[in-house]
Amino acid sequence: METNLKKLLFIVNPRSGRTKSRAPLFDAAVRFSQAGYLVHIHMTSGPKDATNIARELGSQFDVVVCAGGDGTLNETIAGLMELPQRPPVGYLPCGSTNDFAASLHIPAQMDRAAESVVQGCPFPLDIGVHNGRHFAYVASFGAFTRSSYSAPQATKNALGHFAYILEGLGDLNSLRPYRCRIIADGEIFEGDFIFGAVCNTTSLAGMVKLNPSRVSMNDGQFELLLLQTPKTPLDLQNLIVALTSMEYDYPGVYFRHVRSVTMETDEDIPWSLDGEYAPSAPRVEIRNLPGAIELMLRRNANAN
16 A cells, blocks of 8 residues: 555756756656655755755655755755754766766666665765755865856756866966965864865766775765965976876875864855855864765665
8 A cells, every 4th residue: 555655755956967858767766666665756946946855855755865966966965964863865866977976886877876776775974064064075175166166057968077177177377276274183284275175085076086995985084185286387287197196195285084174264265065156264164974864875886
């Protein structure tokens, strides 16, 4: 009988991704139904819709699944984090870069991702909080950061990773140094930086990769990556090579595992939280909330 069915809230961002076909979404909904879920579909129509839907309806469901890009996931998790008891979350990635999904080996094909949700087990996922605002996998500033929220959605859909490369990369003159003081678990970094990230991922903007063996997404710690401002074009080139080679001991590259980060600055430094804009603040406090969300994953989806 219907009363025995589990209930699944399916939050869908229809604007995400390159294809506008509804067929993959229909296939996913069918798979959820076949697995014994009574599926309630809610389409988002604007910013923060996913947050509002998750906050207002999430507690009524056994699982909440969102389909969209990393921004949709960010909004969904932000809404669920306001609930005293949070249902497990499923993620069907259909955005432009899908850094988070790549880190956890969530399939890009929607039907396979749906299968991963219904066949998966709850995986405790660390969540970040940035001056009271939650994020799923990265808070960043500087190079590559503005492009994550400034590139038009149509451009992202058409060009994917290339849109971020066009927006994020430039020569030395176009990379602005940001002077700040960063305290990470008591260690102090002070100076000019072109990029900083407090993250729980192996992929940033589809370009910067972190060594998967050095990243765990449920250890109660973030990975802190700071890039000091290069002085010459050759320094910039060598810095990019070091990042590509994952050489974290290269001069000007700081890589740490940390539980909390505080940044102090007199400059205007906007942030990006999972690709969504966050305004500058003279003091930013970031901390890790261990295992705050359970993500439905297959056992072999994450090796950490």
